[in-house]
Amino acid sequence: MTRVALVRTSNRSEGVRQAIALLGIEPVRDRSVVLKPNFNSADPAPGSTHNDTLRSLVLALQQMGAKRIVLAERSGPGDSTRTVMEKKGIFGLAQELGFEILNLEEMGPEGWSRVNPPDSHWSEGFHFPRVYLEAESTVQTCCLKTHAYGGHFTLSLKNAVGLLPLAGYPYMKELHTSPYQRQMIAEINTAYTPDLVVLDGVEAFVDGGPARGTRANAGVILAGTDRVAIDAVGVAILRLLGTTPEVSQGPIFVQEQIARAAELGLGVSSPEQVHLITGEAESEAFARQVNDTLARG
Numbered sequence: 486m487t488r489v490a491l492v493r494t495s496n497r498s499e500g501v502r503q504a505i506a507l508l509g510i511e512p513v514r515d516r517s518v519v520l521k522p523n524f525n526s527a528d529p530a531p532g533s534t535h536n537d538t539l540r541s542l543v544l545a546l547q548q549m550g551a552k553r554i555v556l557a558e559r560s561g562p563g564d565s566t567r568t569v570m571e572k573k574g575i576f577g578l579a580q581e582l583g584f585e586i587l588n589l590e591e592m593g594p595e596g597w598s599r600v601n602p603p604d605s606h607w608s609e610g611f612h613f614p615r616v617y618l619e620a621e622s623t624v625q626t627c628c629l630k631t632h633a634y635g636g637h638f639t640l641s642l643k644n645a646v647g648l649l650p651l652a653g654y655p656y657m658k659e660l661h662t663s664p665y666q667r668q669m670i671a672e673i674n675t676a677y678t679p680d681l682v683v684l685d686g687v688e689a690f691v692d693g694g695p696a697r698g699t700r701a702n703a704g705v706i707l708a709g710t711d712r713v714a715i716d717a718v719g720v721a722i723l724r725l726l727g728t729t730p731e732v733s734q735g736p737i738f739v740q741e742q743i744a745r746a747a748e749l750g751l752g753v754s755s756p757e758q759v760h761l762i763t764g765e766a767e768s769e770a771f772a773r774q775v776n777d778t779l780a781r782g
Contacts, residue, residue, distance in 0.1 A: 713752025
């Protein structure tokens with residue numbers, strides 16, 4: 486059983502704070518934290534992490550007692566990571582709030598280690614940032630959206646694709662041309678385990694994605710420690726909004742990203758193991774709809 490906090494809101498700052506408070510955990514106290522946002526591009530949320538979400542999350546981690554916060558990310562394909570961060574004003578935000586930035590795209594070979602999970606669909610494993618492998622604590626924040634290039638949806642599990650390098654080996658080509666793309670997404674996640682995941686679902690893409698798509702006002706923030714549970718709840722919400730055939734079909738825990746992640750022991754393996762926690766009536770009413778969708782699917 487794992488708990489997922491659900492807050493019905495259009496206010497990202499308050500929603501993030503409330504969702505984390507509902508969990509009642511302080512996993513980063515007295516630890517250095519490596520923070521993974523969704524900066525695939527500089528497109529407005531849910532194309533990328535909203536700055537209000539990032540600000541609220543950083544402040545929450547600091548209030549928990551994090552010793553140090555390092556935002557470590559790689560963008561693209563498309564604009565360089567530095568360009569994406571400049572367009573989004575991340576360098577100014579880092580200076581204001583007192584967190585550090587590590588541009589993974591600008592790291593040398595010494596910054597990467599090869600990971601080769603057993604029984605992986607990756608032909609030779611993959612390189613992964615040492616800063617995440619060696620972190621005292623990791624936290625990630627993701628968006629609520631579909632994926633038009635074979636992933637079907639891009640939530641917390643898919644967010645890890647941004648931790649593979651673009652240079653040195655064509656990992657993105659191997660991923661996007663494989664019939665096992667969704668299983669490979671799950672397998673990347675064996676390299677690290679976040680202590681906290683925050684999903685910004687104030688707005689969603691119900692088709693298209695990751696950068697652009699049809700928008701829907703989902704009005705929700707999720708927080709938890711289990712990527713499989715977060716993604717299962719996210720898929721249920723996309724189904725409530727009306728989404729693509731690929732995301733809509735079959736039981737949610739048979740969706741290939743989720744099924745492979747559960748098989749690898751990365752999280753829960755059934756809807757019955759997901760416990761939604763809320764703090765007020767509107768969130769509770771929406772949580773009942775999500776639970777019904779999880780149970781049916």
